[in-house]
Amino acid sequence: MDALLLPLIVACPLLAAGVLFLSAGRMPPLPSCVIGAGSVGLSALMAVVLAIGFLQTPPPTGALHATLWSWMQVEGFSARIAFMLDPLSLVMMLVVTGVGFLILLYACGYMHDDPDIARFFGCMTLFVAAMLVLVFSSDLLSLYIGWEGVGICSYLLIGFWHTDTANVTAARKAFIVTRIGDAAMLCGLLLLATRAGTLDVASVLQTVTTRPADLQAAIAAFLLLGGAVAKSAQVPLQTWLPDAMAGPTPVSALIHAATMVTAGVYLIARLHPLFASIPVAMTAVALIGLITLLLAAGSALVQTDIKRILAYSTMSQIGYMFLALGTGAWQAAIFHLVTHAFFKALLFMAAGAIILRVHHRQDIYQMGGLAHAMPGVFAAFLAGSAALAGLPLLTAGFYSKEMILQGAWHADPMLWAGALLGAFATAIYIFRCVFIVFFGPRHTEPHGRTGAIMAIPLVCLAVLALTGGWMEMPDAIAPVHLLSNLLSPLFGAPMPEGPHWLLWAGSLVPLAGIGVAWMLWQPRTGTRTPPENALARLARAGWDFDTLYDVLIVRPFTTLGQLNQTDICDRLSDATAATARAGGRVFGRMQSGQVRRYAGWIAAGTVVALCLGVRP
Structure with missing residues (x-):
């Protein structure tokens, strides 16, 4: 029964999201609220029941497993869609469902007069389902599905009021910056897969503990750290989070305070034997956390927007968690x-x-x-x-x-x-x-x-x-x-x-x-x-990381694109297009609509064919 509850906890908000999206925005506010908040509330209730059973009668292996299906199995690699409940995922489950239910209940009042309330609750419940997939997955490939799921839901919710250009820009910025980390994380997972032959969490960690850390493991750890840094808005990929306050306030409470930004903390804690085996990676985690918590606190001191104050505060507090992870204080971080x-x-x-x-x-x-x-x-x-x-x-x-x-x-x-x-x-x-x-x-x-x-x-x-x-x-x-x-x-x-x-x-x-x-x-x-001075303006602008990236990355990239408009590849494609246009004009003239000309072309073709046929 306990193993059955694991997929059911995920299924409730996932089914609710499907129903809300299929309504195509025509569902009235009250049913939207009941389905949205009620589904997460039901998941929270099942999570409490599951947690009580887990604590009263712990599984012999220390974790409860539920395998849904085998995703792929080829020579040298296998992946499953499987869930696991251990002490870490139990804590995350209670946070995601419990705090998530309270936030969605609050959203019923906050968003009650919004015409797109059904779409809002559809995105929110889909996010909760994706976050639960992330924390329950016992296979890193299915964890990556949940990881990408919360990313796309974040994009949809930050730009929820999409008629405002600033909101769309903030959503696009969050999507691009976090995709950088996601690409790094995927590369790290591929390295772990080649090292262990699987992405099952237990097998990967067993490989880490039985084989000494080498360059491949170190590179994988730093790539995974890149994914965690982007998702948790840590230096140097933190610039998206303050702008993400463009979304509705319940979105900020759920995604950018209580759940999604902690996904990076969860990832490092889940793979803590890998990071603990590489001291330089642990030092990097601690330093990233310390730098972020100080820079973000400095920015929060001079902000005037109440939500941006809390956004920089979130970055700072996640920095504390990274600092704890980097010093090996795993329990303190959680x-x-x-x-x-x-x-x-x-x-x-x-x-x-x-x-x-x-x-x-x-x-x-x-x-x-x-x-x-x-x-x-x-x-x-x-x-x-x-x-x-x-x-x-x-x-x-x-x-x-x-x-x-x-x-x-x-x-x-x-x-x-x-x-x-x-x-x-x-x-x-x-x-x-x-x-x-x-x-x-x-x-x-x-x-x-x-x-x-x-x-x-x-x-x-x-x-x-x-x-x-x-x-x-x-x-x-x-x-x-x-x-x-x-x-x-x-x-x-x-x-x-x-x-x-x-x-x-x-x-x-x-x-x-x-x-x-x-x-x-x-x-x-x-x-x-x-305050109005140079230092305050710099801190209010987030220490001008956006300007720095614009100068170092965006402008050189766009300049290179402009200079490269007429390279050999462009000329070949332009020549191909010109040839096609010329051929089209020639054959277009042949289609005159006059039967006599068509008969003439047929006769000429017949003469040519006969000449070729009787040629010695």
């Missing part, structure tokens, strides 16, 4: 993945509620004084902000970030110092947003109220953002290690905890950041206008 899904989805959804009530304005400097006008939304946003900042003892973000800091300390104190600086900047930029949006003079008068169907998910996620960290705590606070115990069969024992002063440092730095934010942006004496 722990932060879970808590980040709670508080970042909450922040995006609260931001969406604010945007709806302030006439779709997103500039934080056009808001202000909203704490009294929308106290419920303020409480939800404050809970998410406290969790993001890592407010000590009270929030889930504190416990997961503290676990990452402990792992960074054991790997290299310089990495720990950089991560601590990122935590300080995180507290500043998110509470800058809180103080400007909810306190001070009111610049826009809000209207309406947040309905219950949007409020219920906010309440649920606020509770999780505050209490979700209780599953894993430092021994100095409480010896609770539920998540580590669950993941230890896969990753081994977690890293030992460092000295107690590390815990104190990790607790005081977020408080110091909140204090700095209060001094700079408090309602009465703080600065209420965005």
